[in-house]
Amino acid sequence: LNIDTSQFNIANSLNINDVGNPKNIKYPVLPLTYDPNNDVIYIAAPNNESKTILSVINATSGNLISTFKSISNTIISLQFDIFQKQLFAHIETVNENVTLLAEIDTNNGNIKEVLGTIQDSKPTHMSSYCPICRKYFLMMIEDQQFVYVGVNTSNQGGVDWKAKINYSPISMKFDYKTFTMYTTYINTTERVISSIGILNRTLGGICKVVGIISEDPELIVTSLSAFDIGEKIFY
Incomplete structure (x- = not known):
């Protein structure tokens, strides 16, 4: 790059x-x-x-x-x-x-x-x-x-x-204040969508989609990430 x-x-x-x-x-x-x-x-x-x-x-x-x-x-x-x-x-x-x-x-x-x-x-x-x-x-x-x-x-x-687990993760960050594992992934079922969700170990997959990062196939999420626990922001 x-x-x-x-x-x-x-x-x-x-x-x-x-x-x-x-x-x-x-x-x-x-x-x-x-x-x-x-x-x-x-x-x-x-x-x-x-x-x-x-x-x-x-x-x-x-x-x-x-x-x-x-x-x-x-x-x-x-x-x-x-x-x-x-x-x-x-x-x-x-x-x-x-x-x-x-x-x-x-x-x-x-x-x-x-x-x-x-x-x-x-x-x-x-x-x-x-x-x-x-x-x-x-x-x-x-x-x-x-x-x-x-x-x-x-x-x-x-x-x-x-x-x-039943999906392919890109990155993962744990929020120890809420005991929540956030994970990014790319959904290619219908079109390329980069998303962030909550991983549920019992279900073996995403239990809640927190948000969509990008729906542009030219702009996809990468493995580089960080998490601000105080502000609850996933970078």
């Missing part, structure tokens, strides 16, 4: 030799999460030697605080628990369709504890987190069907549940 950078307030520029190259990521979205307690951003990207680099960046200044190269496998997504002040990561293993959910030690970048192993599921970049129920939510693929997965990050962890 050709982006006009004049529309952004660029705080700082980071060297890809230091933090990895986002163009080298395996999945559609760069693993990124934010710690509001310390105002830092965590990102993960491979360098040109395909070595995963976990970077800690000051969110206000954009200055690089530290980098870690202690995790050898690809980091698929990152989530931060704002109440427990813990960093979690969904990580590939050497085995195909076997991934780990782990807590990361923010002091050294090492895996502190493996909280769950997800078997026989192809990973995707989509994830969200609930700091109240302390669950890491994932979208996986099994037998060419999307599966909604919940992994505990407390009480020694463990995969809590897997639920097949």
Whole structure:
């Protein structure tokens, strides 16, 4: 994409030799999460030697605080628990369709504890987190069907549940104040419609359409998203 950078307030520029190259990521979205307690951003990207680099960046200044190269496998997504002040990561293993959910030690970048192993599921970049129920939510693929997965990050962890869903999600964001999972998707039943809805795990699908983002087939929703819990705005 050709982006006009004049529309952004660029705080700082980071060297890809230091933090990895986002163009080298395996999945559609760069693993990124934010710690509001310390105002830092965590990102993960491979360098040109395909070595995963976990970077800690000051969110206000954009200055690089530290980098870690202690995790050898690809980091698929990152989530931060704002109440427990813990960093979690969904990580590939050497085995195909076997991934780990782990807590990361923010002091050294090492895996502190493996909280769950997800078997026989192809990973995707989509994830969200609930700091109240302390669950890491994932979208996986099994037998060419999307599966909604919940992994505990407390009480020694463990995969809590897997639920097949009847649509193809694009992104997901959890509102921990209302215990609502919002998800974007594209409906192509009659025409191309980009929508946002509420995911019901019991039903295995959308229980309520919140709104239509676009009915223009040339303007479709992408995986890039964020959620403002205070204002209840999905970006």
